[in-house]
Amino acid sequence: MMLAARANHTKAWQLANCTIETCPISSSYYYYRVSLPTNAAFLALFSISLIGFLATYALTRRALAFHVAMLSGVILEVIGYVGRIQSHQNQWNQNGFLIQIVCLTIAPAFIAGGIYLCLRRVVYAFGPENSRISPEAYTRIFIPCDFFSLVLQATGGGMASVASHQNRSVKAGDNIMVAGLSFQVFTLLVFMILCADFALRTHKRFKSMGEDAFDQNPMYRHMRSGWRFKGFLTGLALATICIFWRSVYRVAELSEGWQGALIKRQWLFVGFEGVMVIVACFALNLFNPAFTFKEAMEGLGGIGSGKKMRKQQKEKPAQSSSNSDVEASRKG
Numbered sequence: 412m413m414l415a416a417r418a419n420h421t422k423a424w425q426l427a428n429c430t431i432e433t434c435p436i437s438s439s440y441y442y443y444r445v446s447l448p449t450n451a452a453f454l455a456l457f458s459i460s461l462i463g464f465l466a467t468y469a470l471t472r473r474a475l476a477f478h479v480a481m482l483s484g485v486i487l488e489v490i491g492y493v494g495r496i497q498s499h500q501n502q503w504n505q506n507g508f509l510i511q512i513v514c515l516t517i518a519p520a521f522i523a524g525g526i527y528l529c530l531r532r533v534v535y536a537f538g539p540e541n542s543r544i545s546p547e548a549y550t551r552i553f554i555p556c557d558f559f560s561l562v563l564q565a566t567g568g569g570m571a572s573v574a575s576h577q578n579r580s581v582k583a584g585d586n587i588m589v590a591g592l593s594f595q596v597f598t599l600l601v602f603m604i605l606c607a608d609f610a611l612r613t614h615k616r617f618k619s620m621g622e623d624a625f626d627q628n629p630m631y632r633h634m635r636s637g638w639r640f641k642g643f644l645t646g647l648a649l650a651t652i653c654i655f656w657r658s659v660y661r662v663a664e665l666s667e668g669w670q671g672a673l674i675k676r677q678w679l680f681v682g683f684e685g686v687m688v689i690v691a692c693f694a695l696n697l698f699n700p701a702f703t704f705k706e707a708m709e710g711l712g713g714i715g716s717g718k719k720m721r722k723q724q725k726e727k728p729a730q731s732s733s734n735s736d737v738e739a740s741r742k743g
Contacts, residue, residue, distance in 0.1 A: 439502035484521030491515035513568035563591025
């Protein structure tokens with residue numbers, strides 16, 4: 412045991428002193444030359460997205476929970492690409508490798524959380540009666556699932572990082588990360604199925620009832636007819652598909668381990684990780700709910716909306732009874 416540990420320590424020391432000129436790329440953590448221009452471009456793009464979300468919230472002061480989720484995810488993306496740029500300078504330095512693999516793995520879980528927070532407001536905008544489940548149920552189901560997925564991914568990433576620093580097998584941590592990603596894929600799949608079901612039910616009721624199938628609140632009626640809201644629905648759908656596609660890829664990649672065939676191909680990482688996530692972020696930057704929903708972001712659909720509706724319904728009979736008494740006294 413001691414001889415094996417000493418041998419691993421010696422090998423780690425030798426690799427830590429490698430350079431592009433002295434060691435083959437295949438002996439590094441990446442198996443390919445990390446592209447500086449590509450990763451610098453992603454760093455710049457995610458930085459722009461980060462500024463966009465910060466500026467939108469600063470100007471509107473709306474959708475706090477959504478912006479917290481998106482900012483958390485985009486900040487992790489920025490840190491992750493800083494790690495990849497650091498790895499370009501030294502591909503045998505495990506710090507840069509671990510930073511990018513942990514941060515870029517868990518970041519989309521926060522973005523998915525932001526997406527989940529939007530659906531309940533969409534349901535209120537069209538009318539809760541068009542949904543198979545209550546608007547609040549979307550948040551109560553998917554946010555805890557997203558949190559559980561995030562915990563698994565973060566735990567697995569932490570375990571793998573510690574094991575790597577101690578020159579031990581990262582298999583246990585990697586398996587937990589894959590479990591978290593797999594649960595994220597499952598959650599996103601169920602989410603997309605419910606979204607499709609809601610869209611079909613809404614369309615079916617519209618064909619038979621016309622505008623009466625929708626909520627008749629003047630604010631919602633005006634918002635549904637605008638291009639911003641329609642653009643937001645398109646952006647939200649695009650972001651959901653991109654995060655789902657990316658998560659499926661990462662499950663396939665990491666399930667092979669850190670030495671699998673997929674992880675050795677940089678173009679797959681660029682196309683299915685970097686491009687998918689930045690497209691999702693820019694779609695939500697461009698059609699941010701803080702200005703596509705405007706006042707609706709402060710109405711029904713927020714935390715506690717169900718309680719507010721029940722309270723309003725209880726107050727209505729009391730108000731109508733009071734009005735009747737006043738009218739009766741006037742007649743008398």
